[in-house]
Amino acid sequence: ALRARVPDAAAAHVVNNGAAALVLAATALAAGREIVISRGEMVEIGDGFRLPDLLVSTGARLREVGTTNRTDVADYAAAVGPGTGCVLKVHPSNFRVTGFTRAARTRELAALGVPVVVDIGSGLLAPHPLLPGEPDAATELRAGAALVTASGDKLLGGPQCGLLLGDAGLVGTLARHPLARALRVDKLTLAALEATLTGPATPTETALTADAGELTRRAERLADALRGTGVDVRAVACAAAVGGGGAPGVELPSAALSLPEPYAAALRAGPRPVVGRVEAGRCLLDLRAVPPEEDEPLAEAVRRARTACRAAEG
Known part of the structure; x- marks a missing residue:
């Protein structure tokens, strides 16, 4: 092979x-x-x-x-x-x-x-x-x-x-x-x-070649659905790194869900852990690293994190 x-x-x-x-x-x-x-x-x-x-x-x-x-x-x-x-x-x-x-x-x-x-x-x-x-x-x-x-x-x-x-x-x-x-x-x-x-x-390979326009549309759909449940979320443009010991410095246009910073810890601690990155005080979930079939499980993880964040505030 x-x-x-x-x-x-x-x-x-x-x-x-x-x-x-x-x-x-x-x-x-x-x-x-x-x-x-x-x-x-x-x-x-x-x-x-x-x-x-x-x-x-x-x-x-x-x-x-x-x-x-x-x-x-x-x-x-x-x-x-x-x-x-x-x-x-x-x-x-x-x-x-x-x-x-x-x-x-x-x-x-x-x-x-x-x-x-x-x-x-x-x-x-x-x-x-x-x-x-x-x-x-x-x-x-x-x-x-x-x-x-x-x-x-x-x-x-x-x-x-x-x-x-x-x-x-x-x-x-x-x-x-x-x-x-x-x-x-x-x-x-x-x-x-x-x-x-x-x-x-x-x-x-799928993540590397994902279409930036489609990533943006997915981010906007998810953000619209999550805002309806009370989540402070925005769809934002971002840059994805190839990483993994390859292509240093290469950035790919991408789209992410932007959430308040406390969501980063809450998402990692959830029953299905989600790892984002924190930039400028916001937690970013870059959809280039998320297959389309995982959009709904990702949304559910964000909703669970919202509940955990509110419980921590209370």
Whole structure:
């Protein structure tokens, strides 16, 4: 199923998460050798997880090149030598550096004569019109990456797993490495991943491509119905973030129900918890994250929250 979705990959392998995919690649390619990486890509993601610590734990040595904001292909070329295991290019998937910046392209790095591993992070398999700046597996492989690593549970919208796509010989070596058994996934994960790849649109894709005009109409209908029951609610325009370790800084036009701030806690504590966000003293329920069939359950949760808020005031 992965090969069908990414024909540019000669082979594919699946492990238990995105970090595991990178650990397996670094261990097999660079244990006791050097990984050449830009200083601007030595990232930290959630829960204090730092990429340099992960890579060093494999027994590889890090050869940092360039600066935080600018790293040219010449910086990599000067560092590559007999001790190089691979060049690693990492997508900073939860932040952006803007202004006076430069990053070497995969096509440039592939000409250096050593394996290029590209960690795209989010699991986008092919270009997406709404995410023109987000790297994808197909494009990176066409540009000459020997291996692409990614998560299956972010933009792809599948189960937690790590994807390895690329050169058949390299992927085969990784799949036969002793560490691969410790990182393997179970049958349920493989079944869920296959269903994600071959089935209907995932909730992630549906939310990403939702029509802003229809979101506005839904918000107005819900607001009108809730005001009739005494709720202080307004339909408002808002901006939705893609989030989930993908497309940092990208905002999508959306619509939300705007409620008094105390509703945020009351909704979370309800029998069917609803999580909104608080902006400018109001609780926003962004409908881009709510399937249309959940509109009535959402309205019922708001009505219950109104009762809880009034009881707290009394």
